[in-house]
Each structure stands twice: as C-alpha cells, then as structure tokens.
Amino acid sequence: xxxxxxxxxxxxxxxxIGNLELKNPVMTASGTFGYAREFxxxxxxxxxxxxxxxxxxxxxxxxxxxxxIFETACGMLNAIxxxxxxxxxxxxxxxxxxxxxxxxxxVNILGDSVEEYRQLAERLAEAPGVAAIEVNISCPxxxxxxxxxxxxxxxxxxxxxxxxxxxxLPVIVKLSPNVTDVTLVAKAVEEAGAxxxxxxxxxxxxxxDLKSRRPRLANVIGGLSxxxxxxxxxxxxxxxxxxxxxxxxxxGGIASAEDAMEFMLAGACAVQVGTASFxxxxxxxxxxxxxxxxxxxxxxxxxxxxxxxxxxx
Amino acid sequence: xxxxxxxxxxxxxxxxxxGIVRLTxxxxxxxxxxxxxxxxxxxxAPGLDPLLxxxxxxxxxxxxxxxxxxxxVVGRGTERLAQCxxxxxxxxxxxxxxxxxLGESAHACLVGGGMGIAPMLFLASxxxxxxxxxxxxxxxxxxxNSEELVPLMGDFLxxxxxxxxxxxxxxxxxxxxxxxxxxxxxxxxxxxxxxxGPRPMMAAIHHLCQNQHVPCQVSVETVMACGMxxxxxxxxxxxxxxxxxxxxxxxxxxxxxxxxSL
Numbered sequence: 001x002x003x004x005x006x007x008x009x010x011x012x013x014x015x016x017i018g019n020l021e022l023k024n025p026v027m028t029a030s031g032t033f034g035y036a037r038e039f040x041x042x043x044x045x046x047x048x049x050x051x052x053x054x055x056x057x058x059x060x061x062x063x064x065x066x067x068x069i070f071e072t073a074c075g076m077l078n079a080i081x082x083x084x085x086x087x088x089x090x091x092x093x094x095x096x097x098x099x100x101x102x103x104x105x106x107v108n109i110l111g112d113s114v115e116e117y118r119q120l121a122e123r124l125a126e127a128p129g130v131a132a133i134e135v136n137i138s139c140p141x142x143x144x145x146x147x148x149x150x151x152x153x154x155x156x157x158x159x160x161x162x163x164x165x166x167x168x169l170p171v172i173v174k175l176s177p178n179v180t181d182v183t184l185v186a187k188a189v190e191e192a193g194a195x196x197x198x199x200x201x202x203x204x205x206x207x208x209d210l211k212s213r214r215p216r217l218a219n220v221i222g223g224l225s226x227x228x229x230x231x232x233x234x235x236x237x238x239x240x241x242x243x244x245x246x247x248x249x250x251x252g253g254i255a256s257a258e259d260a261m262e263f264m265l266a267g268a269c270a271v272q273v274g275t276a277s278f279x280x281x282x283x284x285x286x287x288x289x290x291x292x293x294x295x296x297x298x299x300x301x302x303x304x305x306x307x308x309x310x311x312x313x
Numbered sequence: 314x315x316x317x318x319x320x321x322x323x324x325x326x327x328x329x330x331x332g333i334v335r336l337t338x339x340x341x342x343x344x345x346x347x348x349x350x351x352x353x354x355x356x357x358a359p360g361l362d363p364l365l366x367x368x369x370x371x372x373x374x375x376x377x378x379x380x381x382x383x384x385x386v387v388g389r390g391t392e393r394l395a396q397c398x399x400x401x402x403x404x405x406x407x408x409x410x411x412x413x414x415l416g417e418s419a420h421a422c423l424v425g426g427g428m429g430i431a432p433m434l435f436l437a438s439x440x441x442x443x444x445x446x447x448x449x450x451x452x453x454x455x456x457x458n459s460e461e462l463v464p465l466m467g468d469f470l471x472x473x474x475x476x477x478x479x480x481x482x483x484x485x486x487x488x489x490x491x492x493x494x495x496x497x498x499x500x501x502x503x504x505x506x507x508x509x510g511p512r513p514m515m516a517a518i519h520h521l522c523q524n525q526h527v528p529c530q531v532s533v534e535t536v537m538a539c540g541m542x543x544x545x546x547x548x549x550x551x552x553x554x555x556x557x558x559x560x561x562x563x564x565x566x567x568x569x570x571x572x573x574s575l
Binding site for chain 1: 537
C-alpha cells in the first residue's frame, strides 16, 4: 500500500465538517468498528479520515439477549441493544489508544433522556482527544413513553440543543430513517445548532424462522444495514441535501468507492463505512483507495468537486 | 497475536458423508499461528449475497501449511462453500478467538458431538505432540449415525487414539449420548474434559463435570458477523450475569462461567 500513500499526498482529499478538518472523507460507522483497536491487525488506522466509535452511554449497558443478529438478503439485522462500556471506562480505557492514532476521534453518544445526553457531552468535552460528538437520536425517550428522539423533530432539537450547550465540540446528529419525512428532523436539528448531520441509521426490520414460527432476533425487531439499504439511504441524503445547508455525512450500505462517491454526488461531504467492515476489515481503506484512483483518473482538483455535483434534467 | 486476512487456495474438497464437507486450504500463515480451539472467518462468495463471512473452528493444521475446516451444509453460505473446487481461492480471516487452555492435566478427555468433532482433531493432534503427556487423552465421539461418525473417527484412529463412539440411532458404538459414555470413565478432579457439540450435549457434560468436580472447557458456536469483537452479535450469557462474546472472549470457555439454563 506504500505507493498509494505516497501518491495520495499529491491529491486533495480533504473535507471539512463544520470546523472539523478531515484528511479524507472516509470514516468508520459507529457500532461497526468497535473502539478501533479490534482492527489494528488488518487496517492502517492512521489512513482513516476519522474513527467513529461504538455508541457510548452514561452507564455501561449489557445489551440484548441472543440471537442478536441475522443475515438477510445483501444485509443484516441487528438488535445488539447498545452494549457498551459506559463513558467512564470509555474515557479511561479506550481514549488513550484512540487519541494516539493521529486520526480524529468522533464519539457517538446515546441516552434515555435529554439530561443523559447533556451529561455525556459534558464528560466528553473534558476528555482529551475527542474531535467531535455524533448524537445517536434513534434511542427511545424513556420520559416520553419510549418514542425515539429521532422520530420527533422537537425532541431531536431538544437533544441537539442540550449537547451543543454542554460542549464546544462539533456536534453531528445521526438521523433515523424510520420517519415519514427525514427533512423535518434534519431542519429541526440544524435550527437547534447541529454542525452536521449523518444519515442513515439502520432501518427497522424483522425476520421470522418459519420452522419454529419465532422471530430470528430475541428482540423481535432490529436494525437493517448493509448494501440492501443503500438506495434508501442515498435518497434520504439527497432529500436532506435539498433541505439543509449544514454538512452531511452519508451512511448506508457503502462498500466501495463507487458507493461512497454516489453519496457525495447526492450531497454528502463525507461518508461512513459500516457493515462492510464486518465482511472486509479493510473496507474503509478499500473505499479510500478506489476514491484516490477515481480522483486521479478524472483529474479532479479535489474530491470536494464531487459534493452535490449530481446532474438532474 | 498474529492475525491475517488472506486469499488462500483450496487444495481439496471432500464429501465425508451426505452433506458433510471437509476443505483443505493452503494457508501457511494462519496454520502456523493457530492453536486448537481457534476459528477462521470464511467468505463464502465474492459478491454481496451471502454477505457475511461464516465462522468455522479449525479442524486440523499441518506443519506444511495446510488448514482444514469441516462443516455440514446447513444454509446458503455452506452450500456455496461445498460447491467450491480445488484451485479456487477463498478469503480467510484468522486465526481468531481464544483456544483451549492446555494445562498440565494428566487425564484429558475430548468429547465431540456432530460437527463439534471438528476442533477435537486439532486438539488431539496437539496432545500427541506434547511428549510430556504420559497418558494419552480419551476420545469420545458422537453423531447421529454410523454414516456420519465412522469417516470422522478414522482421523483419530490414524493418529493412534482409542475412540469411544456413540450414535443416536445405535448404528455404531454405544446407542445413546456421549454423556452416558463419559459417565463410565473414572473422571477425577485431575482430569480435564474438553468438549464441543450441540448445546444440550455440552450442558449435560457441564452438569456431569460440575457434580464430579472435573474441570470442563467448552467451545461454543454462535452466529457472528465479524469474528473480531466489533459487531457484538455473538453474545453468550454468563452465569454471573451479562454476556461474553464468543469471538473475542471465547469460543472456548470454562463451562462453569456460562449460563446453561436458558
């Protein structure tokens, strides 16, 4: 991979998410890359545009009973149950390794109440090495009858505002696709001060075992990810790009540079590679290498030339 | 700990019995780094469907760089693998997970049921190479019938092991469960039982060992997406509460650590 690295220096792959500068637009998606160390045998981690870590809550969470995952056509369902080590152990055990990588570390946060998100943002603002916060608003709001924050523009805005007020870090809000009109939530979080949005989180789905007549997941329903959801994700990124002026990070079934660049044409200025990392731990580097080849072959001045360059009509 | 992501050549594909296939792969790096009880993740098709790799315990390795996996065709992934022919290349990740803890135990007993026999061959070979082991391990193998059991038993006999056999239908060896055969051995707290097989079998072995104060290690099988501790899909309930992960905490566990009464 050395030759690619050397030539890459000649290419302008830089993108910015608000005031967060990335050396290239390819980052990992939360929940698919652990805390990065899991991939150190396979991946040149320093090449990544950013690392987005597994979602962190105030207290550790054990997660759901098994079975937690099930493969579907060109994708997978998961109901992991937000298992994570909690913010204290994350800061003491995981951050030292992450902050030494020389790559921006984006911490995904999740909570049951606005107050929990606020406290998480406060804790992470004090932790050295955190480059930005990504807010997972697909969690149920316990105080509002378990309705997901991300399905209600007002609740999504309230979480965004609380996080923004509690830290100086760039705040990315990760949007749920499980809504009638994703642009309403996108606009609400933009107004509430979000520096960027990332989308999409998983689509809620289900699978059943005919033989036992039982759901395939112990949690009955779960989130669908992988190449199967790419067209839906691309459509939503395109719609949000028409509705907001803050930067967009595209997520959903990206496994190749071609996939990533489709998202950029639709309006994303960066992308996250998720489920593909399970199949190919080097998926992010594979996407990056393909992007380098494309930018060079097309003689683009910068990868930024692709952003929103979709031709319609 | 060395781990590799490599495209490796399929050297041989053998149909051991109806629906049971053994693949021999040329994977020198992974074979050299592997210890008994570890596994590999195998990509079954180059495209997007089936999407995820499949986990297989390492059946056997050889000093000249070959690695074997053994599996039953149960779904689209294994169907695709069963169709692969010599000369094709497959993408492997591994070796993954923690293998069996190989102590000083004088009396090892290896119990494999069905496809759980797969990692037992690698483990048995390891004991053979340990010259300080005075007493050769006892080997108990179980399967549904003689057609499935006899071909797999051959590898153990070739290595010089005496094999106690059990079949569900009585067509070979003891008519019944491997647990009943295990009961006939004089296990002591100096023994160690190493087991892999269907969950009810391992639960029964765990209870037997617990009652007789015999250390017991089990290799568990779960679905998993990544095999390297990232997806957290391979949760295994613990007796103390919470979950371990088969890929990174296991797949081998002390049977007493796990929750068996689900």
